[in-house]
Each structure stands twice: as C-alpha cells, then as structure tokens.
Amino acid sequence: MxxxxxxxxxxxxxxxxxxxxxxxxxxxxxxxxxxxxxxxxxxxxxxxxxxxxDTDAVLAALLSMRIAGVLDSVPSRGVGREPLVERIVRVGDQLRSDEVVMSVFHSTPEFAMVYITERLGTSQQILIDALAGEIKLGQDHGSVRAGEPRQLAAMCLLITQSTIQSVQMVAPLIDAPALSNELAWALNAYLKP
Structure with missing residues (x-):
C-alpha cells in the first residue's frame, strides 16, 4: 500500500x-x-x-521570511569559530544568489537603506540572535574571543551584510569564490581569540 x-x-x-x-x-x-x-x-x-x-510592509515580511528560511536551511556543522564562520559564509552565499532578496536590495535602494542605516529589521534580529548563540558556544569552546556575544554577532552581521550588498560593485575585482574566501578570512580574524 x-x-x-x-x-x-x-x-x-x-x-x-x-x-x-x-x-x-x-x-x-x-x-x-x-x-x-x-x-x-x-x-x-x-x-x-x-x-x-502597504506594499513595503509585505516586501519587508517577504525579506524576513526568505532570510530566515536561508538561515534555517544552512545548519551548523559543529561548535566553534570555524563551523560558525563556515555557516555565516554559506548563508551569505545563498543570500547573494537569492533572486528576490537581491532584487529588493538592488532595485529599491531607498527601501534597503532603512535596514542598512536606520534600524535593525526582523531578519537582522533573527540573524543576530542565532549568531550570538553560536558565538557563546564558541567562546565556551575556547575558539572565539571574549566579548559580549550580541555585540560580536552584530559586527559579524555588518561585515557579512556589507559583503552581500557590495558584491556587484567588486565583481570585476573579486569573483564569487574569492569573495567567500575573503569573507571567511575577515570573520575568522575578527572572532579569533
């Protein structure tokens, strides 16, 4: 049957x-x-x-859903700085290739700028919460430097967000694999004890 x-x-x-x-x-x-x-x-x-x-609120909810969905689809592969950095880079890679997310960022800069310069959005809070939890585990493991986990998570978000938003600008200089490698290097250096 x-x-x-x-x-x-x-x-x-x-x-x-x-x-x-x-x-x-x-x-x-x-x-x-x-x-x-x-x-x-x-x-x-x-x-x-x-x-x-309004439409902007629907688009904001759409972005939150897609970003949270990417985070959920990229599980952590362990505890510590290296698995954490790998997860952040994989999430960034998936977001860079998400047609909807990138379309919103690139075709409505005024909409995106609210979440870049003025306030944290729901999806950014979700990412910070997830990163902070993994950073705390990495600190307990001894592979992530000391510091308030949410502050470290916020900086990791800023570094990664900037990389994702600037991918078109630096494409003539850095291809996608090199960009991922450089992002991993920056995050590892930032989080290393």
Whole structure:
C-alpha cells in the first residue's frame, strides 16, 4: 500500500508572500502592487490590508521570511569559530544568489537603506540572535574571543551584510569564490581569540 503525502495547506500569509515573491521576480520591485499580489494569492486587498499596511510592509515580511528560511536551511556543522564562520559564509552565499532578496536590495535602494542605516529589521534580529548563540558556544569552546556575544554577532552581521550588498560593485575585482574566501578570512580574524 502506498502512502499519500498530504501537503499542509498554505496560510493566507504564506500565499500572499509567495505571490509577492512571484511579482518581484516577474515584474521587478517597482512594479509590485497590492492588487497584483492579491490577485496572485487569490485573496482580496482588504485581506492583505488586515495583515500589512502597504506594499513595503509585505516586501519587508517577504525579506524576513526568505532570510530566515536561508538561515534555517544552512545548519551548523559543529561548535566553534570555524563551523560558525563556515555557516555565516554559506548563508551569505545563498543570500547573494537569492533572486528576490537581491532584487529588493538592488532595485529599491531607498527601501534597503532603512535596514542598512536606520534600524535593525526582523531578519537582522533573527540573524543576530542565532549568531550570538553560536558565538557563546564558541567562546565556551575556547575558539572565539571574549566579548559580549550580541555585540560580536552584530559586527559579524555588518561585515557579512556589507559583503552581500557590495558584491556587484567588486565583481570585476573579486569573483564569487574569492569573495567567500575573503569573507571567511575577515570573520575568522575578527572572532579569533
């Protein structure tokens, strides 16, 4: 007898965010509208407005979902500085190749700048929390330098975020594998006791 795997029904939020991702990939960030997101998600605009105030809020939720999803998809391979740095670099590599995340960063700099210069977003807080936990374990292991784990995590986020955002700018100088190697070197040097 064969078993039939039942798919979990998508929530309204998941359908809306999936539709928003489709719109970003298909039309570009500037042409994403709540009307089109609602149509693709098969919900009404008021349904979206009950959850998010505007398109920017939907895009912010989409980025948070995708970034947290990448973090979840790249498990830690052990305790200590080297596995931690490897995980950060792998997450950075996946984010650099995420069409939706990079489209939002590159085509709406005013949107991205809020999360670069003004405040930490939800996904950045998620990343800092995860890094801080792994940094504390690395400190207990003796392979990560002393310091307040959340502060060290925030600096690792800044280093990695800058690398991801600047990849197009430095592409003529540093190819993708070299960029990953240089990021790993910088993070290892920063975290080494």
């Amino acid at each position: 064969s078993s039939i795997r039942k798919e979990r029904p998508q929530t309204v939020e998941e359908r809306v965010l999936e539709a928003a991702a489709y719109c970003v990939r298909t039309y570009g960030v500037h042409r994403v509208t709540l009307t089109e997101i609602a149509r693709r998600a098969r919900v009404s605009r008021p349904t979206i407005y009950r959850r998010w105030p």
